[in-house]
Amino acid sequence: xxxxxxxxxxxxxxxxxxxxxxxxxxxxxxxxxxxxxxxxxxxxxxxxxxxxxxxxxxxxxxxxxxxxxxxxxxxxxxxxxxxxxxxxxxxxxxxxxxxxxxxxxxxxxxxxxxxxxxxxxxxxxxxxxxxxxxxxxxxxxxxxxxxxxxxxxxxxxxxxxxxxxxxxxxxxxxxxxxxxxxxxxxxxxxxxxxxxxxxxxxxxxxxxxxxxxxxxxxxxxxxxxx
Amino acid sequence: xxxxxxxxxxxxxxxxxxxxxxxxxxxxxxxxxxxxxxxxxxxxxxxxxxxxxxxxxxxxxxxxxxxxxxxxxxxxxxxxxxxxxxxxxxxxxxxxxxxxxxxxxxxxxxxxxxxxxxxxxxxxxxxxxxxxxxxxxxxxxxxxxxxxxxxxxxxxxxxxxxxxxxxxxxxxxxxxxxxxxxxxxxxxxxxxxxxxxxxxxxxxxxxxxxxxxxxxxxxxxxxxxxxxxxxxxxxxxxxxxxxxxxxxxxxxxxxxxxxxxxxxxxxxxxxxxxxxxxxxxxxxxxxxxxxxxxxxxxxxxxxx
Ligand SMILES: Nc1ncnc2c1ncn2[C@@H]1O[C@H](COP(=O)(O)OP(=O)(O)O)[C@@H](O)[C@H]1O
Ligand SMILES: [Mg+2]
Numbered sequence: 001x002x003x004x005x006x007x008x009x010x011x012x013x014x015x016x017x018x019x020x021x022x023x024x025x026x027x028x029x030x031x032x033x034x035x036x037x038x039x040x041x042x043x044x045x046x047x048x049x050x051x052x053x054x055x056x057x058x059x060x061x062x063x064x065x066x067x068x069x070x071x072x073x074x075x076x077x078x079x080x081x082x083x084x085x086x087x088x089x090x091x092x093x094x095x096x097x098x099x100x101x102x103x104x105x106x107x108x109x110x111x112x113x114x115x116x117x118x119x120x121x122x123x124x125x126x127x128x129x130x131x132x133x134x135x136x137x138x139x140x141x142x143x144x145x146x147x148x149x150x151x152x153x154x155x156x157x158x159x160x161x162x163x164x165x166x167x168x169x170x171x172x173x174x175x176x177x178x179x180x181x182x183x184x185x186x187x188x189x190x191x192x193x194x195x196x197x198x199x200x201x202x203x204x205x206x207x208x209x210x211x212x213x214x215x216x217x218x219x220x221x222x223x224x225x226x
Numbered sequence: 227x228x229x230x231x232x233x234x235x236x237x238x239x240x241x242x243x244x245x246x247x248x249x250x251x252x253x254x255x256x257x258x259x260x261x262x263x264x265x266x267x268x269x270x271x272x273x274x275x276x277x278x279x280x281x282x283x284x285x286x287x288x289x290x291x292x293x294x295x296x297x298x299x300x301x302x303x304x305x306x307x308x309x310x311x312x313x314x315x316x317x318x319x320x321x322x323x324x325x326x327x328x329x330x331x332x333x334x335x336x337x338x339x340x341x342x343x344x345x346x347x348x349x350x351x352x353x354x355x356x357x358x359x360x361x362x363x364x365x366x367x368x369x370x371x372x373x374x375x376x377x378x379x380x381x382x383x384x385x386x387x388x389x390x391x392x393x394x395x396x397x398x399x400x401x402x403x404x405x406x407x408x409x410x411x412x413x414x415x416x417x418x419x420x421x422x423x424x425x426x427x428x429x430x431x432x433x434x435x436x437x438x439x440x441x442x443x444x445x446x447x448x449x450x451x452x453x454x455x456x457x458x459x460x461x462x463x464x465x466x467x468x469x470x471x472x473x474x475x476x477x478x479x480x481x482x483x484x485x486x487x488x489x490x491x492x493x494x495x496x497x498x499x500x501x502x503x504x505x506x507x508x509x510x511x512x513x514x515x516x517x518x519x520x521x522x523x524x525x526x527x528x529x530x
Binding site: 076 | 230231234433434437438439440441442443444445447448
């Protein structure tokens with residue numbers, strides 16, 4: 001599903017954010033990526049969605065070589081990969097329903113399909129009773145669920161979550177992780193970037209540890225090592 | 227699918243304008259001012275053309291003939307003058323005709339009529355009225371006329387209409403130059419303002435744009451609303467100027483009419499008859515200028 005072959009990313013002038021990264025993630029996996037701040041995790045996520053071009057090596061997503069992806073093709077890649085960033089928030093002036101619908105509208109989806117899809121994804125994330133609320137009227141955990149719902153509207157095969165629990169207390173964080181596990185059970189490949197030791201240890205799934213842009217460990221049932 | 231997206235783009239575009247409504251209003255106002263100055267320029271041109279036409283109409287040269295000259299001699303002179311290359315036509319006004327038109331002119335002036343009666347006989351002289359072919363050849367015509375030596379000629383009246391025309395030309399040229407500078411300045415300001423409005427609109431919507439990018443909206447869908455805003459500015463601006471300018475012309479019309487009392491110039495009618503030429507062209511230029519400004523702003527700032 002996802003392949004990194006000898007990927008190196010250098011930010012000008014000479015910051016090596018990724019250094020000779022080799023990685024293979026199979027369809028349906030749930031992979032955690034851990035590492036200290038500045039170790040290159042976000043760079044890895046961004047290079048997967050075509051937001052950053054890598055300096056060397058090759059990235060393949062679902063058999064598609066996206067290493068030198070063109071501007072015009074990027075939108076098609078993004079419709080296949082759902083992303084959740086810490087600073088990728090909801091729009092305050094739209095209800096949760098409208099926020100999720102927005103993602104479909106801007107991709108040219110018909111009102112009929114939007115009416116069908118939005119309630120479905122909001123139900124998956126457990127917000128079926130709160131679709132008409134504005135972001136400020138729900139908790140941080142619920143906002144993050146709406147963000148996940150928005151990432152799911154195109155039925156992505158892959159969901160990338162870059163520190164999705166960063167701003168949440170442990171109970172809310174736990175619920176978000178449970179939600180990701182549920183989505184993973186439907187067959188979606190999950191790549192979770194996190195700092196949270198407890199979460200990683202509890203998951204008992206594959207853990208990749210990255211340090212200064214280098215993968216230092218990759219364990220099938222990993223523990224947070226740093 | 228295309229129509230659906232187009233509808234959404236238009237909707238987003240109006241939302242963009244609405245969110246920065248004051249800035250949008252300032253932008254459109256300046257656009258309207260720019261168009262106003264362009265139309266003023268056109269109006270000045272129309273008026274000056276009319277003024278020059280009016281003066282040209284009036285230009286003629288009179289040669290007065292001694293009262294008791296034989297008609298055949300006058301006709302010979304007429305033929306000679308008609309032969310000059312600068313002459314458009316020559317009209318002979320006999321003593322009798324001169325008297326009639328004099329009476330006509332002064333029929334409401336009893337004193338004049340009284341003194342005419344006292345004289346008893348026709349005191350007016352016959353004349354030849356010469357119209358030049360081209361005002362620019364006026365000087366040559368006068369030189370030629372002066373060189374005709376014929377003792378039936380009593381006097382020659384060569385008013386210097388040329389000076390008048392040069393003056394009008396001078397004034398309109400200066401007004402046009404000033405108008406051009408003002409219009410050009412406004413166009414540049416409009417360009418900068420539209421550019422700035424789009425830039426601010428993009429800044430205001432940076433989160434929406436980021437979301438659009440991350441959920442896979444196409445590039446043109448992200449950019450088109452801002453380009454469309456440029457079109458909306460133009461449509462609003464030109465529609466407003468049509469209304470405002472007709473209103474302005476109607477205010478102006480009475481003054482124009484008193485100034486060109488004998489001449490029929492109707493500015494509103496001129497603008498109406500040339501509606502497509504005048505406002506259509508402004509619309510096209512407006513679209514090009516505003517789209518250019520939007521395009522530059524969008525390609526520079528929409529990479530969130
Ligand atoms: N746009 C950028 N320009 C220059 N350097 C960057 C940029 N983004 C990240 N970096 C640098 O690359 C390194 C890796 O950053 P990042 O991938 O954000 O790490 P992490 O997500 O693990 O905290 C850091 O040293 C960071 O300063
Ligand atoms: Mg990061």
